[in-house]
Amino acid sequence: xxKDGHSRRDFIQTSVRASLFIAIGGLGALGxxxxxxxxxxxxxxxxxxxxCGRCATECVMAESAVKCIHAYDICGYCxxxxxxxxPDANDRATGGENQLCPTAAISRNFIEEPYFEYVIDEAxxxxxxxxxxxxxAFGNGSFHLQIRHDRCLDCNECAIARVCPSEAISxxxxxxxxxxxxxxxxxxxxxxxxxxxxx
Amino acid sequence: xxxxxxxxxxxCLMWIVMPVSGQSQARFPKPEFDTGYVQPDPSTPEPRAxxxxxxxxxxxxxxxxxxxxxxxxxRSRGGILLxxxxxxxxxxxxxxxxxxxxxxxxxxxLTLFDPNYSISLVALLFFIIPLLFTLFFGRTFCAGAxxxxxxxxxxxxxxxxxxxxxxxxxxxIPFLYLGLAVLFAATGTDFIICRWDPYVGIFRMDARFIMxxxxxxxxxxxxxxxxxxxxxxxxxxxxxxxxxxxxxxxMAITPSSCINCKLCETSCPFDAIDIPQEQAPASAxxxxxxxxxxxxxxxxxxxxxxxxxxxxxxxxLSKAHSDVYLAELLIKHPEVKNDIDNLDVQAFLSAGETLxxxxxxxxxIRAKFKTGSWILGAFMGLVIGVSLLAQTTHRxxxxxxxxxGNCYSCGRCMDYCPVEK
Ligand code: SF4
Ligand code: SF4
Ligand code: SF4
Ligand code: SF4
Numbered sequence: 001x002x003k004d005g006h007s008r009r010d011f012i013q014t015s016v017r018a019s020l021f022i023a024i025g026g027l028g029a030l031g032x033x034x035x036x037x038x039x040x041x042x043x044x045x046x047x048x049x050x051x052c053g054r055c056a057t058e059c060v061m062a063e064s065a066v067k068c069i070h071a072y073d074i075c076g077y078c079x080x081x082x083x084x085x086x087p088d089a090n091d092r093a094t095g096g097e098n099q100l101c102p103t104a105a106i107s108r109n110f111i112e113e114p115y116f117e118y119v120i121d122e123a124x125x126x127x128x129x130x131x132x133x134x135x136x137a138f139g140n141g142s143f144h145l146q147i148r149h150d151r152c153l154d155c156n157e158c159a160i161a162r163v164c165p166s167e168a169i170s171x172x173x174x175x176x177x178x179x180x181x182x183x184x185x186x187x188x189x190x191x192x193x194x195x196x197x198x199x
Numbered sequence: 200x201x202x203x204x205x206x207x208x209x210x211c212l213m214w215i216v217m218p219v220s221g222q223s224q225a226r227f228p229k230p231e232f233d234t235g236y237v238q239p240d241p242s243t244p245e246p247r248a249x250x251x252x253x254x255x256x257x258x259x260x261x262x263x264x265x266x267x268x269x270x271x272x273x274r275s276r277g278g279i280l281l282x283x284x285x286x287x288x289x290x291x292x293x294x295x296x297x298x299x300x301x302x303x304x305x306x307x308x309l310t311l312f313d314p315n316y317s318i319s320l321v322a323l324l325f326f327i328i329p330l331l332f333t334l335f336f337g338r339t340f341c342a343g344a345x346x347x348x349x350x351x352x353x354x355x356x357x358x359x360x361x362x363x364x365x366x367x368x369x370x371x372i373p374f375l376y377l378g379l380a381v382l383f384a385a386t387g388t389d390f391i392i393c394r395w396d397p398y399v400g401i402f403r404m405d406a407r408f409i410m411x412x413x414x415x416x417x418x419x420x421x422x423x424x425x426x427x428x429x430x431x432x433x434x435x436x437x438x439x440x441x442x443x444x445x446x447x448x449x450m451a452i453t454p455s456s457c458i459n460c461k462l463c464e465t466s467c468p469f470d471a472i473d474i475p476q477e478q479a480p481a482s483a484x485x486x487x488x489x490x491x492x493x494x495x496x497x498x499x500x501x502x503x504x505x506x507x508x509x510x511x512x513x514x515x516l517s518k519a520h521s522d523v524y525l526a527e528l529l530i531k532h533p534e535v536k537n538d539i540d541n542l543d544v545q546a547f548l549s550a551g552e553t554l555x556x557x558x559x560x561x562x563x564i565r566a567k568f569k570t571g572s573w574i575l576g577a578f579m580g581l582v583i584g585v586s587l588l589a590q591t592t593h594r595x596x597x598x599x600x601x602x603x604g605n606c607y608s609c610g611r612c613m614d615y616c617p618v619e620k
Contacts, residue, residue: 013445013447016445017334017445017446017447020334020441020442020445021331021334024327024330024331024334024442027307027327028323028327030310030311031307031310031318031323031326031327032320032323034310034316034317034318035310035317035318035319035320035323036317036318036319036320037319037320038249038319039249039252039319039321040319041246050545050546050549050550052542052545052546053542054542060400060403060405060406060407060410061403061405061406062405062406062407063405069241069242070241071241072238072239072240072241073229073238073240074229075229075238076226076227076228076229076230077229077230078227111232111234111236112232112233112234112236115230115232117236117238119239139226139227140226140227148244149243149244149245149246149247150244150245152246153295153297153403154246154247154297155297155393156297156298156302156303156305156306156322156390156393157305157389157390157393157394159394162389162394162521163521165521165542165543165545165546165547166546166550174246174249177243177245177246178243180241180243
């Protein structure tokens, strides 16, 4: 091929390059028109969660980023705590055989007659939701699961969200990274309008 | 014991009787404490600051610029090596391999197809910037700025040369992977690139067992088959390959002009060096031309066959989406409703959604899969056709030069060239 061949090839190269440039730029512009500068994080909506237990096992990390937290604000400080004691517990005591939590992560502290405070040791909690189930079924639902952002890797797609049977996990704005139970009338509006649930 | 049972019973009764509508009321009112007990607040540790994300974009641009400078200007393999160590440590081990440009394909796909999803600007930039660099300078992203590339590149031990037919054959996988990833992301089904990223578990030093096994296996394969993920899996590599072919300032093996000394011939662990080729004799060109025309005619057939296969597999593929899966399960086996161990079914039942709405939702998703699958099939047909077509064109070539599409600009071959500037 002579000089003509070369210049023809150069010409093709340049024009394809220009078209690719426009294509990539167009894709970028289209994306940018829909992009948010504000990042999102993954979070569990405690009102949707049905305590299936997958949070403990489906996180990409061996120790799940999901932990149980206690919304003291709505706790009844019950003596007979549905989240602390097994339904068939022999007695209202702190013996391991009476506790619902498989890792004994919850401690029961006497405050005053007849109230007890329940405190979760996050280091021990595995996010299995057993206590949440008990508390939601028999109590106020003050125990609930949350993705803890000091542990969460903020995966591109949360592995738990994919398998959550209640579609309780979605992207929410980083500005309000927690959906905490508590003041009931406030919480539902915390969800930003543009949050995208996966499905 | 009996007392306890009674209390439980009473509570259960209370629970049934009490209105829980809207969950607006606590069953047990918060007590008033006499002892001055103050209730603690639940802690809410902050997520990683957004500013750090933009810092990542800054680091990406910096590393890309340096990699480009080392590959094209300085022609320094050492510089690129240092950069890949840095990338491995920073984007790999420190940032846990997330977000990455490869995974960002899915965010972009989801943005294009789901109007409710808004991509984060950081993910968009991670997707766009390396492509733009590649369009001008070749795949310097692969050389120095990709953590997956870096971990593979640093662990090449005794690369074996892979025969062309096998390379081309396996080279079709990334196209399929890309197509499936886009299909699954666009339908909101799954982010398969992230889920099956073999190295991310190693970056995090924490993953499920199967992923660790996969990661270690890939690293072991990589000792002999250099960069196995990059070459035979990476879906972003498909896009980089296309753009790199038309790059303007791609690195060259020789600093001035090739003297055909053959010293670099086997230097590339990825078989990405084009060796000089004579102009084929007229007879061969004749038969090549015939083949070319035949393949050209075959392409529509391949595309049709692909579309057919894709269409046929859409029912199967759509089952990856949980709604479709659940709807089908409930229709085919209504008895699962009584299976208390089936979490998905139980959650569905307790949510109070009717089967009708679920089936409707599933229908919409399956329709999307129908369209997506035949397009994907036709696309694969086109890819196979074009790669056959490429076998028949032998361009005359006087020099040893990197094959721009497949070269990672790693710089190894440059050190073999005896020619001075
Ligand atoms: S997977 Fe979903 S329903 Fe199950 S415990 Fe986690 S948030 Fe709750
Ligand atoms: S029962 Fe499970 S979720 Fe609750 S505190 Fe224990 S480990 Fe955590
Ligand atoms: S985003 Fe990742 S790390 Fe965080 S909870 Fe989900 S799976 Fe676990
Ligand atoms: S720079 Fe040279 S050795 Fe490295 S991939 Fe490209 S052709 Fe192969």
